[in-house]
Amino acid sequence: MTGSALRRLLLFLVAFSAALPAGIAQGQSDAARVEMLIRDVKSPDYEKASAAEGELRKFPRERARIVAGLVDALRTGEWNRCSGDMRDSIARTLIDLKAKEAVVPLHELVKSGRSIEHECSE
Numbered sequence: 001m002t003g004s005a006l007r008r009l010l011l012f013l014v015a016f017s018a019a020l021p022a023g024i025a026q027g028q029s030d031a032a033r034v035e036m037l038i039r040d041v042k043s044p045d046y047e048k049a050s051a052a053e054g055e056l057r058k059f060p061r062e063r064a065r066i067v068a069g070l071v072d073a074l075r076t077g078e079w080n081r082c083s084g085d086m087r088d089s090i091a092r093t094l095i096d097l098k099a100k101e102a103v104v105p106l107h108e109l110v111k112s113g114r115s116i117e118h119e120c121s122e
Contacts (some may be wrong), residue, residue, distance in 0.1 A: 034062040038069030046079040048085060053089055057096070067099040074105055084119040 037059075046060030056066050070090050079086050087109065094102040 041073045046082045071105045
């Protein structure tokens with residue numbers, strides 16, 4: 001290997017190694033952000049939960065974590081108002097995510113009689 005080829009390789013490796021931690025940190029910060037949003041979706045505060053649920057769509061790489069969190073919120077969530085709206089929104093997001101694993105929980109929700117209809121005026 002010539003001196004200039006070695007220098008180019010060394011510069012590439014330095015640039016690559018500098019970019020790598022930034023990519024890892026972004027992935028970690030996305031995962032942490034998604035976890036926080038999932039906690040907020042389960043919050044009894046409807047406004048907080050609704051805003052968080054809308055934000056989750058911005059993280060397609062975290063789909064598995066989002067689907068699991070939304071299914072759990074759908075099963076256990078109760079909000080201080082507009083619970084039917086919240087369940088409806090979560091169900092629509094799961095459909096948009098093509099979450100086949102949510103079919104059974106959605107079916108259970110319908111069978112339970114818990115409202116998925118709009119309770120609040122838009």
